Amino acid sequence: MSQQIDYNDRPWLDPDAEPFIKVQSVSKHFGDFTAVDSVDLEIYKGELFCLLGGSGCGKTTLLRMLAGFETPSSGSILIDGINMTDVPPYERPVNMMFQSYALFPHMTVENNVAYGLKRDGVAKMEIAQRVEEMLAMVELTQFRKRKPHQLSGGQRQRVALARALIKQPKMLLLDEPLAALDKRLREQTQYELMNLQEKLGVTFVVVTHDQEEAMTLSTRIAVMDVGRFQQIGTPTEIYEFPNSRLVANFIGNANMFEGRVSENGTDHVVVESKDPACNFYIDHGMSIQEGSKVWVAVRPEKIKISKQPPGETSTNSIKGMVGDIGYLGGTSTYRVLIGDQRIVEITSPNLNRPKDGNPPIDWDEEVYLSWEPSSPVVLTK
Secondary structure (H helix, E strand, O other), rough: OOOOOOOOHHHHHHOOOOOOEEEEEEEEEEEEEEEEEEEEEEEEOEEEEEEEEOOOOHHHHHHHHHHHHHHOOOOEEOOOOEEEEEEEEEEEEEEEEEEOOOOOOOOOOOHHHHHHHOOOOOHHHHHHHHHHHHHHHHHOOHHHHOHHHHHHHHHHHHHHHHHHHHOOOEEEEEOOOOOOHHHHHOOOOOOHHHHHHHHOEEEEEEOOOHHHHHHHOOOOEEEEOOOEEEEEOOOOOOOOOOOOOOHHHOOOOOEEEEOOOEEEEOOEEEEEOOOOOOEEEEEEOOOOOOOOOOEEEHHHOOOOEOOOOOOOOOOOOEEEEEEEEEEEEEEEEEEEEEEOEEEEEEEEEOOOOOHOOOOOOHHHHHOEEEEEOOOOEEEOO
């Protein structure tokens, strides 16, 4: 019996679901430079969608086109079924939260939050009620009379978020919203942002260069490079099933091995690699010809490290020498030298406290690396 798909959680899998945002063949040129190159994208209502990529990949330009601050050179943008390509920003059902927060320094928290409603001519009683509700939602009621310089970075971030949300937009665009926060506060605020988005049901589109942030926040991620989408999927799909070496290396770390397909059965693939000298056995078939050049990616946390050889060493096992160890408390990272120059990285959880303070595996020790047949990913590009 097939498992029933919950389309409420994953509307992009529902063939009858209508996307809330449709980006159709959109390009943006600045002179001879192409910032966004004929991209297509569908985002569904209530998603927390991340545009992820390095500097200059086109993600912020695309966000600004969604907001109306930039006009596409070609293509169209539809929001809730309406073509927004030539609609100015102030007429779109969209609000944008900038990386700098752009708070008014001379205004109190409550006046910053109320500013947009006052500009729209909303009645004073309604403004007071909505500001009260929004401040309570972002837990800033007790700071309502303070000015931005009297707040922490996380509190200023929540003021900017409240100001953007109080106008009840159908979509909120966030440009690197957590970049100004320190690591610990950024991690805490990620979950606050997720809870708030889920409570309001507003569609969020977030631009970030931080892979961990995108993985934590999003329902789906679009990985961008040189103005194009390289892969679109859930965090699990992007991480566990990257479609290229670029994506595998950009999302987390991956040990990459070049080889050729020596055997391709209905339920397995064998890749023969010379660097290192190893046969990779993968426990699922692929549509690929024997003899084809491929790359095999193995994530560091999926590799077991031991001073004892595994029971079977003809496949999915290599021997090496520990070159470096990084102790991170909960985990240790090992850099193991294979052959003359090749480095393989392994991440291992520290499940037990070492006896007498001595690490279970030390520098310059000979070790064996092994992994399960389900762990490697075969990439053709």
